[in-house]
Amino acid sequence: MAKYMLIMRGTDESQAAFESSDISFDEMLATMGRYNNELIEAGVLVAAEGLDDPSQGVVVDYSTPEPTVTDGPYGETKELFNGFWILDVATKDEAVAWARKAPLAGPGMKVEIRRVPSIDEFPADNEYVQAERAWRERAGQL
Numbered sequence: 001m002a003k004y005m006l007i008m009r010g011t012d013e014s015q016a017a018f019e020s021s022d023i024s025f026d027e028m029l030a031t032m033g034r035y036n037n038e039l040i041e042a043g044v045l046v047a048a049e050g051l052d053d054p055s056q057g058v059v060v061d062y063s064t065p066e067p068t069v070t071d072g073p074y075g076e077t078k079e080l081f082n083g084f085w086i087l088d089v090a091t092k093d094e095a096v097a098w099a100r101k102a103p104l105a106g107p108g109m110k111v112e113i114r115r116v117p118s119i120d121e122f123p124a125d126n127e128y129v130q131a132e133r134a135w136r137e138r139a140g141q142l
Contacts, residue, residue, distance in 0.1 A: 001089065003087065006111050007081060008082045008102075011108030013108045014080075035101065048083070092113065
């Protein structure tokens with residue numbers, strides 16, 4: 001089994017389309033809840049979170065020697081990271097199959113799928129990897 005992160009992405013256009021739709025927040029929660037429940041029942045869901053409105057966030061930009069912090073909303077946003085799922089599945093194809101079932105529709109809506117490497121893939125003799133492994137063991141994550 002491998003972990004894959006399904007990153008829910010949208011655009012200003014998709015956000016505006018959702019806000020102008022007749023879909024209530026409760027209806028959206030129910031739709032997403034049914035999908036999450038399907039992931040839970042299949043035994044593949046590790047974690048999932050939605051994110052607050054982009055206007056409540058900040059961006060730390062490291063393109064200058066002193067990082068610059070900018071409050072949201074972010075003008076001319078090309079893409080917004082709206083939430084994620086982490087699935088523990090056998091293959092990338094299985095992660096893609098689950099992503100295809102996600103209740104996301106509309107202009108600019110996408111899911112990016114990225115494998116989450118296991119700690120076992122990092123050098124075992126590195127002091128920071130050893131410290132993280134010890135933390136994960138104490139936290140019951142290994």
